[in-house]
Amino acid sequence: MAHLTILSTVLSADVLAELLGIRPDERWERGTRPHARGKFAGCSLGSRLPDTAAPDAHLADLLERLGPVAANVRSLVGDNRVHSVRLWVYHSIPNWNPGLSIPAPVVERINSLGTGLEVDVYVTEGAAPIALNSHLSHSASPGDIAGH
Numbered sequence: 001m002a003h004l005t006i007l008s009t010v011l012s013a014d015v016l017a018e019l020l021g022i023r024p025d026e027r028w029e030r031g032t033r034p035h036a037r038g039k040f041a042g043c044s045l046g047s048r049l050p051d052t053a054a055p056d057a058h059l060a061d062l063l064e065r066l067g068p069v070a071a072n073v074r075s076l077v078g079d080n081r082v083h084s085v086r087l088w089v090y091h092s093i094p095n096w097n098p099g100l101s102i103p104a105p106v107v108e109r110i111n112s113l114g115t116g117l118e119v120d121v122y123v124t125e126g127a128a129p130i131a132l133n134s135h136l137s138h139s140a141s142p143g144d145i146a147g148h
Contacts, residue, residue, distance in 0.1 A: 002058035002089045003046035004066060004073070004115070010081040013041045019076055020045070021069040040083055055091045055119075056102050062087070063109045070113060077114040087115045092122040 003025075006016050013027035024043035031038055045065060047058040066073060077085045087110055091100050100119060110117050 001047060001051055002055065002062045002087065003044045004062060004085070004087050005042060005044045006076055006085050007040035007042040007083040008081055009040055009083055011041060013043050016041065016043045016076075016082070019072060019079070021072040022065070055089045055100055056106055059087070059089055059102065059106050059110070063106065063113075066113065073113045073115065085115050086118050087113070088118045088120065090120045090122065092124055094124050 006020065008016055009030065011019075013029050017024050017027055020043065022045065024045045026046075027043040028041065030041045033040075033042075045062070047053070047061040048065070049058050049061050053061075073085060076082050089100075100121065102117075
C-alpha cells in the first residue's frame with residue numbers, strides 16, 4: 001500500500017484538501033485520531049490497487065493520481081503552516097529478507113514532489129508483525145536507493 005499524508009496543527013482538514021486540489025480519500029480534524037496523529041488535522045490519498053500489489057506498483061499508482069496536482073504538493077511541502085507532507089509505502093513480507101525495489105523513474109517522480117519517502121516494512125513471520133522503518137529524504141537519488 002502507498003499513500004500521501006498531509007498534517008497540520010494550524011490548518012483544518014478541509015483547507016488542506018482544498019490546497020491539495022484533489023479530493024482526499026480520508027480527512028480528519030485535530031483530536032479525532034488516537035496517539036500522536038491526533039495532534040494534527042490531516043488528509044490522505046492512497047493507491048487504488050489491491051493490497052496484494054507490489055510496493056513499487058502502489059507508488060506508481062499513487063504518483064499517477066498526484067500527477068495533476070504535483071505543483072500543489074510541492075507548495076504544501078514549503079508551506080510553514082503544514083507540519084508534514086509525506087509519501088508512505090508499506091511492504092509486508094513473510095520472511096527476514098525485506099527487499100524493496102523502487103525503479104528510478106518512480107524515485108525521480110517522488111523527488112520532484114519534494115516529499116521524501118517513508119517506508120514501513122513488516123515481517124510477518126511468527127505470531128505478530130515486526131516493523132522495520134526507513135526514511136529517505138527528498139534529496140535522495142535513484143543511486144542512493146539502489147545502494148550505489
